[in-house]
Amino acid sequence: MGRAGSLHVVDSLWPSLEPLLDQVQRPARYIGGEEGARPAERGPGKVAWLLCYPDSYEVGLPNQGLQILYEILNERPDAVAERAYAPWMDLEALMRRDGLPLFSVDTHRAAGDFDVLAFNLSSELVYTNVLNLIDLAGVAVRAADRTGDDLLVGAGGHCAFNPEPLADFVDFFVLGDGEEVVGEITEAVAGHRAGGRREVLGALAGVDGVYVPAAYAVTHHGPSTRVTPRWPEAPETVEKRTIASLGDWPYPKRQLVPLTEVVHDRLNVEVFRGCTRGCRFCQAGMITRPVRERPAAQVRTMIADGLQRTGYDEVALTSLSTADFSGIEELVADTVGPADGAGGAGCPAVTVSLPSLRVDAFTVGLAAQLQRARRTGLTFAPEAGSWRLRQVINKLISSDDLEAAVEGAYSQGWRRVKLYFLVGLPTETDEDVLGIAALARRCVELGRRHVRGASVTVSVGGFVPKPQTPFQWFGQNTVAELRRKLALLADDLRRDRNVKLKWHDPEATLVEGLASRGDRRLGTVIEEVWRAGGTFQEWSEHFDYDLWLDAMGRHGLSVEDYAYRHRDAGETLPWDHLSAGLHKDFLWQDWQDALAESGLEDCRWTPCYDCGACTGYGIEHIVASAVPPAGGSQGTGQGVLQPGPVPVRLRAAAPLAGVS
Amino acid sequence: MRVRLRWTKQGRIRFCGHRDSARIWERAVRRAELPVSYSQGFTPRPRISFGLALATGQESDAEYLDVDLRLSPEETAGLVPDLPARLTAALPDGMAVTAARPLVSGAASLQEAVTSCTWEFALAGADRGLAADWVERVRAAESLPLQRERKGRSITSDVRPAVGGLRLTDASSESVLVAELGTKPRAVRPAEFLRLTAPPLPAGRVRRLHQWIMRDGERYEPLAPQAGVLEPAGGAPVAAGCRAAPAAQPEVCAR
Numbered sequence: 001m002g003r004a005g006s007l008h009v010v011d012s013l014w015p016s017l018e019p020l021l022d023q024v025q026r027p028a029r030y031i032g033g034e035e036g037a038r039p040a041e042r043g044p045g046k047v048a049w050l051l052c053y054p055d056s057y058e059v060g061l062p063n064q065g066l067q068i069l070y071e072i073l074n075e076r077p078d079a080v081a082e083r084a085y086a087p088w089m090d091l092e093a094l095m096r097r098d099g100l101p102l103f104s105v106d107t108h109r110a111a112g113d114f115d116v117l118a119f120n121l122s123s124e125l126v127y128t129n130v131l132n133l134i135d136l137a138g139v140a141v142r143a144a145d146r147t148g149d150d151l152l153v154g155a156g157g158h159c160a161f162n163p164e165p166l167a168d169f170v171d172f173f174v175l176g177d178g179e180e181v182v183g184e185i186t187e188a189v190a191g192h193r194a195g196g197r198r199e200v201l202g203a204l205a206g207v208d209g210v211y212v213p214a215a216y217a218v219t220h221h222g223p224s225t226r227v228t229p230r231w232p233e234a235p236e237t238v239e240k241r242t243i244a245s246l247g248d249w250p251y252p253k254r255q256l257v258p259l260t261e262v263v264h265d266r267l268n269v270e271v272f273r274g275c276t277r278g279c280r281f282c283q284a285g286m287i288t289r290p291v292r293e294r295p296a297a298q299v300r301t302m303i304a305d306g307l308q309r310t311g312y313d314e315v316a317l318t319s320l321s322t323a324d325f326s327g328i329e330e331l332v333a334d335t336v337g338p339a340d341g342a343g344g345a346g347c348p349a350v351t352v353s354l355p356s357l358r359v360d361a362f363t364v365g366l367a368a369q370l371q372r373a374r375r376t377g378l379t380f381a382p383e384a385g386s387w388r389l390r391q392v393i394n395k396l397i398s399s400d401d402l403e404a405a406v407e408g409a410y411s412q413g414w415r416r417v418k419l420y421f422l423v424g425l426p427t428e429t430d431e432d433v434l435g436i437a438a439l440a441r442r443c444v445e446l447g448r449r450h451v452r453g454a455s456v457t458v459s460v461g462g463f464v465p466k467p468q469t470p471f472q473w474f475g476q477n478t479v480a481e482l483r484r485k486l487a488l489l490a491d492d493l494r495r496d497r498n499v500k501l502k503w504h505d506p507e508a509t510l511v512e513g514l515a516s517r518g519d520r521r522l523g524t525v526i527e528e529v530w531r532a533g534g535t536f537q538e539w540s541e542h543f544d545y546d547l548w549l550d551a552m553g554r555h556g557l558s559v560e561d562y563a564y565r566h567r568d569a570g571e572t573l574p575w576d577h578l579s580a581g582l583h584k585d586f587l588w589q590d591w592q593d594a595l596a597e598s599g600l601e602d603c604r605w606t607p608c609y610d611c612g613a614c615t616g617y618g619i620e621h622i623v624a625s626a627v628p629p630a631g632g633s634q635g636t637g638q639g640v641l642q643p644g645p646v647p648v649r650l651r652a653a654a655p656l657a658g659v660s
Numbered sequence: 661m662r663v664r665l666r667w668t669k670q671g672r673i674r675f676c677g678h679r680d681s682a683r684i685w686e687r688a689v690r691r692a693e694l695p696v697s698y699s700q701g702f703t704p705r706p707r708i709s710f711g712l713a714l715a716t717g718q719e720s721d722a723e724y725l726d727v728d729l730r731l732s733p734e735e736t737a738g739l740v741p742d743l744p745a746r747l748t749a750a751l752p753d754g755m756a757v758t759a760a761r762p763l764v765s766g767a768a769s770l771q772e773a774v775t776s777c778t779w780e781f782a783l784a785g786a787d788r789g790l791a792a793d794w795v796e797r798v799r800a801a802e803s804l805p806l807q808r809e810r811k812g813r814s815i816t817s818d819v820r821p822a823v824g825g826l827r828l829t830d831a832s833s834e835s836v837l838v839a840e841l842g843t844k845p846r847a848v849r850p851a852e853f854l855r856l857t858a859p860p861l862p863a864g865r866v867r868r869l870h871q872w873i874m875r876d877g878e879r880y881e882p883l884a885p886q887a888g889v890l891e892p893a894g895g896a897p898v899a900a901g902c903r904a905a906p907a908a909q910p911e912v913c914a915r
Contacts, residue, residue: 030675031675033752311691
């Protein structure tokens with residue numbers, strides 16, 4: 001069985017681990033052996049990476065970023081990469097009892113057998129898990145206490161754009177796309193490790209896109225936090241990395257197929273990266289600019305090869321807004337297959353899921369193609385309940401767009417659509433909140449024209465202002481205010497049996513907000529919550545609000561300062577030394593435009609606003625179609641039947657959508 | 661046409677549960693590009709019927725499943741010899757197809773047909789003498805009451821008639837117990853078996869060695885002609901990779 005290679009037998013923890021697996025829930029998540037998992041052989045001088053997703057296997061395995069870097073590193077002659085995930089609490093307890101460290105699921109080697117432990121940071125609520133996993137790996141949790149050959153701890157992902165709350169625990173952060181920079185990091189580690197830890201960290205600080213917190217000093221001046229270089233190798237501003245062309249990186253080539261059920265258990269093909277719709281609340285859209293479409297022919301090859309290789313019958317076309325992909329309708333039609341099924345008579349069609357859909361680009365034609373296979377859930381994200389507020393957040397979809405998309409779905413046989421909203425947005429009034437209910441009722445009404453029992457699920461999240469966005473200056477709504485708004489909404493919908501309301505816990509929203517815009521002082525709070533047992537905080541059954549409040553209080557840090565306070569123009573923010581390419585004055589202007597209820601066009605199809613993301617890095621959009629690819633008003637806020645040029649600014653506030 | 665497969669589940673893959681195995685099989689038939697029939701409805705699934713579920717953590721030398729192919733009897737006969745190699749290549753390490761045979765139409769399903777399974781228990785850390793005593797007590801027992809929950813009610817039944825073929829051997833480091841446990845009317849589970857008489861035997865690795873169909877006083881494996889599988893023309897032995905069912909072992913079967 002799996003103990004191939006005598007080299008691995010020596011170092012594998014498997015013999016100690018196997019007896020424990022009979023005693024834990026879902027043991028298959030610890031065995032590895034996924035189709036596509038083939039870490040490279042170890043070799044002298046190779047840098048060994050342990051890529052770790054700081055949540056359970058079921059959540060972490062599908063992460064495409066981690067899988068992409070896993071393949072790229074294993075293709076390099078100077079690196080090997082394996083994977084680790086957070087062991088669930090039952091196994092962790094047994095591991096700690098028996099003195100077993102964090103292990104890779106590939107060869108079950110101990111984390112200590114690697115050179116670099118690298119985390120993917122997708123959410124602030126995993127920070128306590130990161131500390132727990134560093135500890136479980138067998139090294140000091142604080143970076144300053146690690147010495148000599150101890151693991152180098154790295155992290156990347158969206159949260160790295162304000163990494164200060166984790167700065168005391170992580171040796172280096174990576175900003176932006178990882179495809180190229182992981183190779184440069186490998187070379188820096190290999191080339192300098194003989195010189196000791198300080199030399200390696202210095203070399204890493206000199207790699208573009210890499211931030212080494214130890215190389216910087218932090219000073220506080222009133223509300224401002226300044227992070228300035230104290231090592232000669234460290235640049236004043238760390239700029240993110242951006243790959244110029246997605247077509248040069250057709251990864252993952254061998255997507256991992258797990259042996260046990262995970263979330264998003266299907267083939268995933270990334271059709272483009274970056275988004276320039278310009279939604280002001282959306283950190284992903286701001287930090288991943290510009291738009292880089294994958295060539296359509298490559299997308300088709302990746303789908304065809306991927307389905308054959310994995311045996312999946314479902315493919316997700318991923319991006320931040322997949323309906324915007326040039327030629328999306330033909331792509332979906334061809335993927336679903338010929339009318340009588342892809343494999344001939346009796347063989348079902350391939351299911352295509354589009355995880356993020358803008359209503360203004362979702363057409364009846366697209367719905368008709370999708371429904372030929374199994375109908376997966378359709379989620380639209382109007383985000384706000386009124387046109388006024390959608391202008392504030394620059395989600396420029398008209399009520400006509402929304403109604404056309406929703407009706408399109410019902411007319412093609414969907415019985416339920418899901419609508420996603422945020423509450424706690426800047427300038428939000430109770431009228432805006434109640435607009436959510438009105439919109440949901442309107443959708444049910446439209447659905448009844450086509451299907452019996454049409455229903456709508458309304459999912460409401462609390463808004464958390466994110467770094468590197470125009471809303472980074474906004475004071476987050478208090479827990480009490482979010483609760484009041486949710487109660488208002490729930491009360492208004494209490495008689496609507498066809499509208500199902502779901503919402504996120506406002507207390508978790510607050511904690512996410514603390515970490516989102518936190519500074520280095522928040523590190524002690526995270527450490528205390530972890531030491532008090534507060535792991536898996538993104539799992540509602542394990543989230544513990546009191547642990548966070550108590551730790552904040554003990555260190556004299558106020559929730560008001562970190563989350564609820566509006567920042568002003570002159571304030572130096574804790575992440576101002578890190579850049580996603582966006583000029584701070586562009587972001588500030590966009591914030592002022594938001595307050596003036598003024599929208600901003602998508603620059604993919606209109607002139608450049610010089611946000612900085614393209615011009616600063618000498619790159620540009622790669623978009624196959626010079627015009628918006630699908631129907632709808634395409635974020636112009638104009639009527640769907642009015643093609644042609646659109647105004648750059650939309651000053652006039654239209655009537656509230658769906659609110660009488 | 662329906663085809664019956666025998667397959668193994670050995671090593672780390674034993675930690676995948678029944679549901680996981682079913683998903684692995686659905687992907688494997690697509691990877692192997694088998695012309696499988698699909699169910700109708702909103703979520704078409706390949707028509708695969710699994711036999712008796714194997715609990716998470718247990719290994720098996722003899723799992724069975726029936727799969728419906730969109731092929732004529734002649735086409736099926738042509739494909740069957742290739743199936744073990746073709747499907748094994750599409751399955752993860754530890755899972756392998758060891759035999760494949762077409763089924764006559766109307767053959768009893770595995771769930772209906774299988775009447776007993778032979779199990780092997782590695783008695784981790786059990787004292788050899790205690791284990792021998794335990795086996796003697798079970799052999800000598802007139803009745804073996806087993807209390808089980810059914811629909812929220814506790815029901816006690818005598819499972820003595822369903823227990824047989826006890827054989828205790830010494831492997832290099834631990835004792836190994838083999839037993840044949842009946843599946844009708846309700847299967848005696850391996851974990852229940854070890855608790856049949858106090859003190860219970862300590863549970864270690866469990867492996868299913870065989871599944872049996874007992875009919876008219878004769879016992880045969882689900883790939884035997886009596887189970888409804890079609891013999892290849894010319895009476896050739898069972899397809900590649902198949903181990904012929906062991907001849908009846910009087911010692912094992914003695915009750």
